Amino acid sequence: xxxxxxxxxxxxxxxxxxxxxxxxxxxxxxxxxxxxxxxxxxxxxxxxxxxxxxxxxxxxxxxxxxxxxxxxxxxxxxxxxxxxxxxxxxxxxxxxxxxxxxxxxxxxxxxxxxxxxxxxxxxxxxxxxxxxxxxxxxxxxxxxxxxxxxxxxxxxxxxxxxxxxxxxxxxxxxxxxxxxxxxxxxxxxxxxxxxxxxxxxxxxxxxxxxxxxxxxxxxxxxxxxxxxxxxxxxxxxxxxxxxxxxxxxxxxxxxxxxxxxxxxxxxxxxxxxxxxxxxxxxxxxxxxxxxxxxxxxxxxxxxxxxxxxx
Amino acid sequence: xxxxxxxxxxxxxxxxxxxxxxxxxxxxxxxxxxxxxxxxxxxxxxxxxxxxxxxxxxxxxxxxxxxxxxxxxxxxxxxxxxxxxxxxxxxxxxxxxxxxxxxxxxxxxxxxxxxxxxxxxxxxxxxxxxxxxxxxxxxxxxxxxxxxxxxxxxxxxxxxxxxxxxxxxxxxxxxxxxxxxxxxxxxxxxxxxxxxxxxxxxxxxxxxxxxxxxxxxxxxxxxxxxxxxxxxxxxxxxxxxxxxxxxxxxxxxxxxxxxxxxxxxxxxxxxxxxxxxxxxxxxxxxxxxxxxxxxxxxxxxxxxxxxxxxxxxxxxxxxxxxxxxxxxxxxxxxxxxxxxxxxxxxxxxxxxxxxxxxxxxxxxxxxxxxxxxxxxxxxxxxxxxxxxxxxxxxxxxxxxxxxxxxxxxxxxxxxxxxxxxxxxxxxx
Numbered sequence: 031x032x033x034x035x036x037x038x039x040x041x042x043x044x045x046x047x048x049x050x051x052x053x054x055x056x057x058x059x060x061x062x063x064x065x066x067x068x069x070x071x072x073x074x075x076x077x078x079x080x081x082x083x084x085x086x087x088x089x090x091x092x093x094x095x096x097x098x099x100x101x102x103x104x105x106x107x108x109x110x111x112x113x114x115x116x117x118x119x120x121x122x123x124x125x126x127x128x129x130x131x132x133x134x135x136x137x138x139x140x141x142x143x144x145x146x147x148x149x150x151x152x153x154x155x156x157x158x159x160x161x162x163x164x165x166x167x168x169x170x171x172x173x174x175x176x177x178x179x180x181x182x183x184x185x186x187x188x189x190x191x192x193x194x195x196x197x198x199x200x201x202x203x204x205x206x207x208x209x210x211x212x213x214x215x216x217x218x219x220x221x222x223x224x225x226x227x228x229x230x231x232x233x234x235x236x237x238x239x240x241x242x243x244x245x246x247x248x249x250x251x252x253x254x255x256x257x258x259x260x261x262x263x264x265x266x267x268x269x270x271x272x273x274x275x276x277x278x279x280x281x282x283x284x285x286x287x288x289x290x291x292x293x294x295x296x297x298x299x300x301x302x303x304x305x306x307x308x309x310x311x312x313x314x315x316x317x318x319x320x321x322x323x324x325x326x327x328x329x330x331x332x333x334x335x336x337x338x339x340x
Numbered sequence: 341x342x343x344x345x346x347x348x349x350x351x352x353x354x355x356x357x358x359x360x361x362x363x364x365x366x367x368x369x370x371x372x373x374x375x376x377x378x379x380x381x382x383x384x385x386x387x388x389x390x391x392x393x394x395x396x397x398x399x400x401x402x403x404x405x406x407x408x409x410x411x412x413x414x415x416x417x418x419x420x421x422x423x424x425x426x427x428x429x430x431x432x433x434x435x436x437x438x439x440x441x442x443x444x445x446x447x448x449x450x451x452x453x454x455x456x457x458x459x460x461x462x463x464x465x466x467x468x469x470x471x472x473x474x475x476x477x478x479x480x481x482x483x484x485x486x487x488x489x490x491x492x493x494x495x496x497x498x499x500x501x502x503x504x505x506x507x508x509x510x511x512x513x514x515x516x517x518x519x520x521x522x523x524x525x526x527x528x529x530x531x532x533x534x535x536x537x538x539x540x541x542x543x544x545x546x547x548x549x550x551x552x553x554x555x556x557x558x559x560x561x562x563x564x565x566x567x568x569x570x571x572x573x574x575x576x577x578x579x580x581x582x583x584x585x586x587x588x589x590x591x592x593x594x595x596x597x598x599x600x601x602x603x604x605x606x607x608x609x610x611x612x613x614x615x616x617x618x619x620x621x622x623x624x625x626x627x628x629x630x631x632x633x634x635x636x637x638x639x640x641x642x643x644x645x646x647x648x649x650x651x652x653x654x655x656x657x658x659x660x661x662x663x664x665x666x667x668x669x670x671x672x673x674x675x676x677x678x679x680x681x682x683x684x685x686x687x688x689x690x691x692x693x694x695x696x697x698x699x700x701x702x703x704x705x706x707x708x709x710x711x712x713x714x715x716x717x718x719x720x721x722x723x724x725x726x727x728x729x730x731x732x733x734x735x736x737x738x739x740x741x742x743x744x745x746x747x748x749x750x751x752x753x754x755x756x757x758x759x760x761x762x763x764x765x766x767x768x
Contacts, residue, residue: 091417092438111733176596177603197542197596199746283731286542286741291733299732302410303725305438 078318085311095308102312112313114288115296118203122292123271125207130267131260133211134218139252141219142226152223156216163213167280170209171196174281199289202282206290209277214270218263225259226252261332268328269321293317366666368398371412372426372651373405377620378684385680389673396666406731412656416440421656423667428649429466430720430728432474437722441654443472453672460712463689467652469720475652476671478678479686481615482648482715483545483552484708485638486622489631491535491610500611500635504582507638511537511592514610523591530591538611539600540586540593540744544730547740548647548718549613552637553579555645555716562765566721569761576754580743582640588747596745605630613637619685619704634707648715651686687712726764735760 060067085102087095106112141151158166173180174195182192195205229252237247253260275294278284284291284299293313301310374382379402386400401422403411409431415421416438425441435441444467448454454476456464467475487500495514501507512522514537521528541549551561554576563570586593597603604612605625612618622632637646653671655664674681679693687708688694694709718728728736739757742748 090438091413092440114733175598177594177598194596194745197598197745199742279731284733285737286745287738288733299729302413303406303729303732304723305413305434305725 081311081314084307085315087308089307090305091307098308102309103316105309106313106316111288111291112296115291115293118289118291119272119274119293122203122207122210122274123268126210126271126274127264127267129207129211130215130218131264134215134263135222135260137215137219138222138226139248142223152219155219158213159216161213163276164280166209166213167277170205170212170277171281174205174208196282197286199287202286202289206274206277206281209281210271210274213277214267218267221259221263221266222256225256228259229255257332257335261328265325265328268324272317272321272324364395366396366663368396368424368663368667368670369401369422370398370424370426370670371401371403371408371422373408374402374426374684375404376617378617378686381681381684385674385677388677388680389670396670398670406729409725412440413438416656416658419658421658423656423659423663424671425654425656426478426651427475427654429475429477429652430649430718431724432467432652432654433469433720433722434724435654436469436474440657441474442657443474444476444655445473447476447655447668448473451668451672453675458690458692460689460691460694462712462715463650466650466717466720475654476675477689478651478653478675479681480648480650480689480712480715481617481686482646482708482711483549483613483615483637484646484711485635486604486612486614486618486632486704487635488604488607488610489633491607495610500633500638502636502638504638504640507640508590508592510611511586511590514538515590515592533591533594535607536594536603536609537590537592538586539603539609539613540583540595540597541600541613542597542741542745544728544737544740545614545647546583546744547736550576550579550583550740551718552645552647552716553582553640556639556641556643558642562719562721562761566719567765569758569765571754571758573751573754573758576758577750579641580750580754584743584747584750587744616685616687616705616708620683623703632704634704636707636711644711644714645716646711646714648712648717650689721765723764727761735764 084095086097086099088098088101089095137155141148141155161169174182176182176192176194176197179195181195185191185193194201196202233251233255234247237251242250273294274292275298278290278292278295279298282290284295294317297310297314297317300306300313370386372379372382382402383400386398390396390398401408405427409427412421412425412435421440425435427435432441444454448456459477460480463477463480467473467477485500491514492498492500492510495510497510497513499506501510512524514535515523515533516535517529518532518534519527519529523530540546554561557572557575557579559572559575559579560570562568587595594603594609600609600612600614601618601621603609605621605628619634622630625632636644639645653674655667659667675690678688678690679696679698682688682693682699682702682705687705688699689712693699699705718724721727725732725734727734730737735757738760739753742753743750
């Protein structure tokens, strides 16, 4: 058993940390990411690449896939449910993304102030994110219950009649959005908090000496220096919003009617419940395409924004 | 030195495994979707079997039906299967079509337990598809009418309603607003109803009820070869109209209801349409003062018909053939000991059990058993889940929820559902 390295040649800790003169690129760092990499390749990359091929077949998960060319993509044009799923997903993203960004930034700014109880506040806001999505779904199904739900009890208190939430086409998606915001706002907040703490204190002092007020400091110091974080949060939130599934699956199964059917829910349903893995993969490929395009424009916009700051 | 110790460890491990094998315990994987209290009852039966049969270890895996079927298909795509797979008769065609289950005709030909004459004929017939028998029957479950004896007495109603006329008369008396008025009384306030006559399913049981009522009118859902929707639109509309009117015209059922059993137990509704699996909950609620009884599902239209389903056991294609006899022995034991399963509320299908004194002493069952010959199952077709799945926006779910929750135009929704069903079935 050797614990302490003897020479740099045998792979010392100094070499690991990059302090020793560089000779050959070491394999050691890759061992550290290996466990993740194995799972990533097996359960993410592999299936994704397989999906690319499956999208051009007719496959029921058992038996041999039959190549059908672009038939699955052509079938999408005649599928009204897919249109519903697409519309619902965009609607969900349009409402969820801005709400999550603004609310989490506001919470981060508030809980970044040196005030009593801010540690508790941060924990309370972040806590829901730790809960498993299925538990969140069940919990909010109770909270949003039309007749006995906690939320309606509070609303009654303010003289508002029972909202049907999950049992009406017109309100079900708002129920899902509310759940999602409660569940994930803490994650964004933590990212913003980290970003805020990276901003050098001197800049705030300088701004104040120059006579800037709170809004000015926020507009010309905080916001520009927070841009990399904001970009990251925006990107993650948009991608997650387009991939919304768990809450919908647990709370409404896409209903009532098709009111909360989302793209990933539809991909799951067609693939696993209807055994149309070819069609499901084709829809997944389209979703992937959408996300790539969104990411492309975001990155381009971000780069332009950076140049503007410079 | 290290290599040697590693080898020693390996040898130790291997001999350990061999020692375990020497006892020759056959392990059977048994999958079922009993996520309610029925799961615990099935586990008790499995435990009893394991205790009585030292050479066999049955492992029961319980998950909700839908993810369980997903797992069944996923495992099969890897060439594996549980040894025994429970399902419902109307779902077998789907798995037959995928090649996941095997026919059981040869087993039935020699089995002493699974004999046609020992079973309620309906339960037996349901296991056939294209002339072959594919599953071994276990139980049936159908809708029935639970009613609250106290609320019936308070309203002065002597017997549970059996037809449309009696039903509407009872519904009026059992629906009460905060001022004690009934629908039709002057000053009745639909916004302040404190007691409803009956529940209204906003989930898949909504279209199950519609299917029963549509059958009461003699309606047929699909054409003979199962390739297109063959709905009689007028009859389909008439059946939905009855259910929709209970909510929006007669105010007899709450709008947007979510927990039907709880509402019945707490007295918010005086009647409950549901399956026999609610019986254990009703017995438990007697401690809270509930006095209840059951009646057959009412015949609203021309002839008796009630929605039904049931559980059966199938033998998967990818299971280990060496374990098939053991699997069969376990299923036969379960069938012969199915009295224990009746605690779950599900209905017996073996004639000797139905005629037995011990069954007659069980509360609430008789009204269900009497209706067994009138049960109608959803069509057993390969594309079952695309049309009928309860947790997906299938045409039946969309039609039902729009009509019951949104008060949508019935004829439009029925026509849409019928067109969608035909579109689904026309794809090979």
